[in-house]
Amino acid sequence: MIIMIDSHCHLECMKNADEIIENSKKKLKAVVTSVCEPKDAEKGLELQERHKGFVFLCLGMHPQGLEKYTEKEIDNYTELIKQNKKKIVAIGEIGLDYYWVKNEDQRDRCKEIFSRFIELAKELKKPIVIHCREAWDDTLEILKNHNATNVMLHCFSGNENILKKSLERKYMISYATNICYTKKHSYLIAKTPLYNILLETDSPWLNPENPIEITNEPLNIIRSSEIIAKIKGIPKEEVLEIAEGNAKKFYNLKI
Numbered sequence: 001m002i003i004m005i006d007s008h009c010h011l012e013c014m015k016n017a018d019e020i021i022e023n024s025k026k027k028l029k030a031v032v033t034s035v036c037e038p039k040d041a042e043k044g045l046e047l048q049e050r051h052k053g054f055v056f057l058c059l060g061m062h063p064q065g066l067e068k069y070t071e072k073e074i075d076n077y078t079e080l081i082k083q084n085k086k087k088i089v090a091i092g093e094i095g096l097d098y099y100w101v102k103n104e105d106q107r108d109r110c111k112e113i114f115s116r117f118i119e120l121a122k123e124l125k126k127p128i129v130i131h132c133r134e135a136w137d138d139t140l141e142i143l144k145n146h147n148a149t150n151v152m153l154h155c156f157s158g159n160e161n162i163l164k165k166s167l168e169r170k171y172m173i174s175y176a177t178n179i180c181y182t183k184k185h186s187y188l189i190a191k192t193p194l195y196n197i198l199l200e201t202d203s204p205w206l207n208p209e210n211p212i213e214i215t216n217e218p219l220n221i222i223r224s225s226e227i228i229a230k231i232k233g234i235p236k237e238e239v240l241e242i243a244e245g246n247a248k249k250f251y252n253l254k255i
Contacts, residue, residue: 003029005247006218008154008200012040024218031218034093036062038077060092063110064100089251091121092129099133118146136162174198177220179227180208189231199224199243
């Protein structure tokens, strides 16, 4: 049986998370859930504890919505992460988003917090899961300035030049289930070596049938594998097997 791993989703944002997890266990070996903000950290920790060995946890700070949190609240959150470092497999998702964050002062604060969480990841010796939307130059520059190495570019949306730079740095490129309905990704996937590819759903978002519906599930990584297999001219089982190995290596999963 081929082992499948959803390398990035948001179980903590699902009302029926336990039901989704039990359904995922039928075919998946593991699911990595990525908490985006402090208010969801406890739920993420509870899910990881209830489904230990199947649900793996990342804790991070999404750039969208940072204005809701005071410096004290962010400091408390980083302390929570440090206290639970043995329960998490990565810091993320963190990064920049210039699609949603338009104000320059807010963008500067996002850069500052992004940098702070990169240093936290280095301190804890954890890989980093990156969110980037329309902010590639600044994102790559900050990662370079902080000598970030073990990096996953979640739900990759860059162009060929960004892909080239990222591969030169040996970053992992994570393709989500939006590749089932976008056109630009086919060319990028063709240029991405299989051993740099991770599979993710970003569920409950990016439903491969209807992106408007917030009903995606981890099991749908098989849909992404079919797209990649067709582009690469190989069986989907080979894509799933290599992506599974890539996820285990990147997150250092003991499964």
